[in-house]
Amino acid sequence: MPGGKERxxxxxxxxxQSTKKITRAxxxxxxxxxxxxxxxxxxxxxxxxxxxSVIEDLAAGGAEVDHPLLRQADEIRNVGFIIITGxxxxxxxxxxxxxxxxxxxVMAHVSExxxxxxxxxxxxxxxxxxxxxxxxxxxxxxxxxxxxxxDARRIAETVSExxxxxxxxxxxxxxxxxxxxxxxxxxxxxxxPLVDTEMxxxxxxxxxxxxxxxxxxxxxxxxxxxxxRYTEARLYGALLDAAASEHxxxxxxxxxxTDNAEELITKLSRAMNQARQDAITTEIMxxxxxxxxxxxGDASDVEAALASMLTGTDASGLAPAGASGRPx
Amino acid sequence: xxxxxxxxxxxxxEVTYSGSAEMVIVRTVEEGDIAFQAGHVPFLGVLAPWxxxxxxxxxxxxxxxxxxxxxxxxxxxxTILSDVSEPAAEIDVARAESARQRASEALASDSDDAQxxxxxxxxxxxxxxxxxx
Numbered sequence: 001m002p003g004g005k006e007r008x009x010x011x012x013x014x015x016x017q018s019t020k021k022i023t024r025a026x027x028x029x030x031x032x033x034x035x036x037x038x039x040x041x042x043x044x045x046x047x048x049x050x051x052x053s054v055i056e057d058l059a060a061g062g063a064e065v066d067h068p069l070l071r072q073a074d075e076i077r078n079v080g081f082i083i084i085t086g087x088x089x090x091x092x093x094x095x096x097x098x099x100x101x102x103x104x105x106v107m108a109h110v111s112e113x114x115x116x117x118x119x120x121x122x123x124x125x126x127x128x129x130x131x132x133x134x135x136x137x138x139x140x141x142x143x144x145x146x147x148x149x150x151d152a153r154r155i156a157e158t159v160s161e162x163x164x165x166x167x168x169x170x171x172x173x174x175x176x177x178x179x180x181x182x183x184x185x186x187x188x189x190x191x192x193p194l195v196d197t198e199m200x201x202x203x204x205x206x207x208x209x210x211x212x213x214x215x216x217x218x219x220x221x222x223x224x225x226x227x228x229r230y231t232e233a234r235l236y237g238a239l240l241d242a243a244a245s246e247h248x249x250x251x252x253x254x255x256x257x258t259d260n261a262e263e264l265i266t267k268l269s270r271a272m273n274q275a276r277q278d279a280i281t282t283e284i285m286x287x288x289x290x291x292x293x294x295x296x297g298d299a300s301d302v303e304a305a306l307a308s309m310l311t312g313t314d315a316s317g318l319a320p321a322g323a324s325g326r327p328x
Numbered sequence: 329x330x331x332x333x334x335x336x337x338x339x340x341x342e343v344t345y346s347g348s349a350e351m352v353i354v355r356t357v358e359e360g361d362i363a364f365q366a367g368h369v370p371f372l373g374v375l376a377p378w379x380x381x382x383x384x385x386x387x388x389x390x391x392x393x394x395x396x397x398x399x400x401x402x403x404x405x406x407t408i409l410s411d412v413s414e415p416a417a418e419i420d421v422a423r424a425e426s427a428r429q430r431a432s433e434a435l436a437s438d439s440d441d442a443q444x445x446x447x448x449x450x451x452x453x454x455x456x457x458x459x460x461x
Contacts, residue, residue: 043342050338050407054400057372149340149411213402216373217358225374226398229411236340 006279009272013265020261026090027254033145034181034247041178041240048233055230057213058223069160069194069227073169078115080137080168081106082159082191083129084175084238085122086246087144092253094176094184094246095124101186102174106134117168119159121239137162145243152236160231163192175238176245184245191234194227331366334405335382337392337413344413345382345390352406353381354399364401371401377449379457380408391416393457395450416457424454 083102085095102125106116119138120126126139138158143151162168171192176184215222335352337345353363355378364371375397382390397410428451434444 040341044340046336046343047338047340047409050400050409054372054398054409057370057400057402152340153411213370213372216356216362216371219372221357222372222374222398229398229409232411233340 006272006275009268009275013268013272016261016264016268020258020265023254023257023261027251027258030247030251030254034244034251037145037240037244037247038178041237041244044233044237044240048237051226051230051233054226055223058215058219058226060213067194067224067227068164069192069231071163071193073166073193076114076169078117078168078170079109080117080119080159080162080171080192082119082121082155082171082173082175082235083125084173084242085120085125085144086242087123087141089124090253091246091250092256094249094253095122095128097186098174098176099125099128101188103129105172105174105188117162119155121155143239145246147236147239147243149232149236152239153232155239156228156232156235160192160228168192173235173238175242176249178241178244178248181248184248189238192231194230331404332385333364333366335408336406337380337408337410339413340411345392345415347382347390348385349382349406350385351383353383354378354394354408356399364406366404368401368404370403371399373399375399375408375410377453379453379460380413391457391460393419393453395453414454416460419454419458421455421458424451424458427451428455 081102083098085098089095106118109116116135117137118129118134119140120129120136121140122144123141126136126141129136138155140151140155159171163171170190173189173191175187175189177187178184332348332350333352335345335347335349336343351363351365353361354373355361355376356373357376362371362373375394377395380392380394382392384390393414393416394408394410395412397408397413400407400409427447431444431448431451434441435448438444
C-alpha cells in the first residue's frame, strides 16, 4: 500500500523526537546539578582539611591512644564493603562500573576464604546485589543525588558499629571519585580501621606545623571525640564526590543520547522523504498508464485525460468544471 | 589593638562564618569558659554544647549556639569545627520553646530518656543564645 512505509517512518520520527526532548531535558538538569554538586563538594573541603590538620597537630602533640576505631585485627575474617552508587539509572556506565569493581572485590575476598558484609548506598547497588543473592546487611537509599551530612553520619555510625562489635574486621569504601568534569574514576579506599595518626597526617596537606599545642581536656580525649567525626567527614566527602560524578555521567550519557536521536531523526527523515517521493512517482506512473489505456493510444488525448484525472483525484467535486475544458 | 584573630566557623557542609575578632569565648567540655585573644598559645579543645561568642573589633558581638565540635587555635587563627551550630539570629525561639516543653514532658514521665535529655539541653542552649543576643 503506498504511503504505508512513509506513515511508519513518520511515526518513528515522532517517537524519537519525544525521546530526544526527554534526554535533552535530563541533560540540562544534570548540567545544573553537577555544578551545584561540585560547589557543595568544594564547600565541604575546608572541614575535611581542617579535621585532618587537627589530627596532624594531635600526632605532633604525641597523642597515642588505643582507640577502638584504630583496632588492627590480627586476622581478618570478615570484610565490610560500603558501595556507593546512584538511586537511578540513565547515567551511562556510572552505576555498573562501581558495581563491577565492588563485585570483583567481594569475590577476591571470598576466594581467600573471608566473609563479607555489604552496605549498599543507593538503590542501584542494592537491587543488583539482592538479585544475585548476596547477603546485604545494610541498604540505604534516597539521597544519592543530594546527600546531606546526616546521611553520611547515619552510614558512618552503622558501619562503625559493626566494626566495633567485631562483626567485620576491615571496611572498604567503594565509590566514584570526581576528578574533573571529564574524569571520574572508581576507587577502593580503606575506611576502617583508621590508619594510625601519622599516616592520616601524611594523607593531609603535610604543612609541617611547629609549636606545641595545649589540649583540653587531653590529647586522648580530643582524639576520641575527633575520630568519629573524621569517619563521618570522609564518608560525606565520598558521598558528595559520588553525587557529582553521577550527575556528570548522566549529563554525558544524555548528551550522547540526544546526539544519537538527532542523527537518527536526520536519517529517518531522509528515508521518509524518499519513500514519499517514491509513492508520488508510482502514483503518477499509474495515472499515466491509466490515461493511456483510456484514450486507446491517441497521443493528443493523453494529456487531456491526465488533466481530468488529476483534477478528479485532487478535488473530485470540481470534476465537471475540468471536464468542460476537454476538447471532444 | 593591632593584631586580630581570624575566626572561622566551619561545618561539614560549608564555612558558615568567617571574620576577624578581638576575642573569642568558648566553653570546653571540662574546664569551663576560655577566651582567646591574639597571641594565644596553640590550643586544641573539645567544645561543650554551649555558646560561642565572637567579639568583633568594632565592639559588636556575634553569638552562636554550638552543639558539639572542636576549637583549634594556632597562629592567631581560631577555627571552630562543628557539625551542629547556628547563629543567634537564625534561632527560632518559638520552636525551641515548644521543643523544650516537649522534652521536659518526656523527661517527667521517664527521667532516663537520654534522647529527651539531649533535646532539652539543645533547646535550653538555643533559648539562652537567642535571648542573650
